[in-house]
Ligand SMILES: O=P(O)(O)OC[C@H]1O[C@H](OP(=O)(O)OP(=O)(O)O)[C@H](O)[C@@H]1O
């Protein structure tokens with residue numbers, strides 16, 4: 756599946772929003788990919804995640820013990836991708852602001868692949884890696900449906916993106932005037 760097909764699915768679902776958005780990193784952007792509007796459709800989610808699973812299989816040599824999704828955005832794509840990989844899906848969720856594996860136990864040395872929805876700065880994946888490494892897991896790769904940095908983000912493990920789509924993002928104190936003129940909204944779940 757190529758980038759145009761992935762973006763086509765997002766557009767068809769009405770998931771490419773325009774306005775003034777506060778991203779999880781604190782950066783501001785005129786475009787927000789509201790993945791929930793894609794993941795509400797099982798058929799669209801299946802097509803995307805089947806393709807992502809194939810890309811993970813091709814890019815990750817050896818056994819995968821778990822797919823790990825960072826909540827909330829990563830829950831559905833991690834689950835659906837794990838279904839196509841034939842491995843269990845677990846998740847990390849925020850407790851006091853920090854990602855924790857609250858509901859599961861994994862053996863030290865478990866080989867895991869993180870599956871995210873969207874990557875912008877890679878902050879959420881880096882936080883997830885930190886949590887998993889503290890538990891002794893081996894993070895063999897991370898994957899996402901769309902990489903908004905178009906390959907510029909590095910998370911310290913191989914990052915497998917189904918699509919790369921570069922979207923502008925600005926520090927809050929360096930907004931272009933057209934963005935500063937629109938009230939900002941924060942769609943994600945960090946800090947709520
Ligand atoms: O690469 P980054 O700069 O970390 O940005 C991407 C992250 O932002 C979103 O999560 P968010 O914390 O907004 O909440 P959500 O998962 O509930 O959507 C998205 O789900 C990714 O986890």
Ligand SMILES: O=C(O)c1cc(=O)[nH]c(=O)[nH]1
Pocket residue numbers: 777778779780786787788789790828873874875876903943
């Ligand atoms: O960087 C983010 O927080 C982000 C961007 C985006 O387009 N979609 C999303 O869910 N999060």
Ligand SMILES: [Mg+2]
Pocket residue numbers: 825826827828829879
């Ligand atoms: Mg998220």
